[in-house]
Amino acid sequence: MFIENNECEIDRTSTRSNTHKRNIRTKNLFLFSLTQIRVFIYLISVKMPKTVLHKASTRGNANHGWLQSYHTFSFGNYYNPERVNFGVLRVLNDDTVAAGMGFGRHPHDNMEIISIPLEGDLEHKDSMGNVAVIQSGDIQVMSAGTGISHSEHNKNRDKPVKFLQIWVIPNQRNVTPRYGQLTLEPEKRVNRFQQILSPDPQGEGVWIHQDAWFHLGTFEKEKTSEYVLKKKDNGLYVFVIKGAVTVNDQPLESRDGLGIWETEKITIHTQTETEILLMEVPNF
DSSP: OHHHHHHHHHHHHHHHHHHHHHHHHHHHHHHHHHHHHHHHHHHHHSOOOEEEEEOGGGSEEEEOSSEEEEESSOBTTBOOTTOSOBTTEEEEEEEEEOTTOEEEEEEEOSOEEEEEEEESEEEEEETTSOEEEEETTEEEEEEOTTOEEEEEEEOOSSSOEEEEEEEEOOSSSSOOOEEEEEEOOGGGGBTSEEEEEESOTTSSSEEOSSSOEEEEEEEOTTOEEEEEOSSTTEEEEEEEEESEEEETTEEEETTOEEEEESOSEEEEEESSSEEEEEEEEEOO
16 A cells, blocks of 8 residues: 555656646747747848949940940940939949040039049039149039039040049039039048038038938058948948958948948948948938
């Protein structure tokens, strides 16, 4: 009898233990499932940045002899329906003009046109009577508005001029045409971003008729920097002038472009000495 009672007690203890273990497993499974649900809800509630990558080798190209031009977006005889613009950023041309050559006088209207010289000297003349020369370290802007005609020539007869030609669609039409240029202070962009364009006539850099901000940065090897967008719902187009860099998790090399939207900021880490142009613009 003692043995039988003892065995019964053991059976009851074993049953309670198994039940307890099952309860623990059930509770753990519930907590694990609850955690998964919370993670899922968090992930769908957080907007992941969207990107579009434009490798340098995929750009359009026009070789006119006197002009070698690479087009990030559709321009002239190059047309790609998937690469017409990035928001209000309509044109990003990487131009090299042969010695003594240039663009003859031609018209524009209702466009903000920005030129950033990289090498050499670019001579500007326009229908408002402006005559000027811009060189590396300068930035030039024209608000074409109701209409303007201009020419751009390589002032030198012994070397090419290289510059970025950028068009931004304005937020106001038929404004009074305007020309401006500015010599930038290069020390202000060493291992940081220097504002070179904004919508504010009193702000740093030149200004345009659009809620856009441009920044230039020259970084040493193995430097990390952040850029926080100025305006909600704007997008950011990153153009690597030279060097190698990682933007968030995307590696980029010289003349690569990366468009990013639905984000508040980006992180940049350089692998080499790098020069970067950031163009923050409204999306359509």
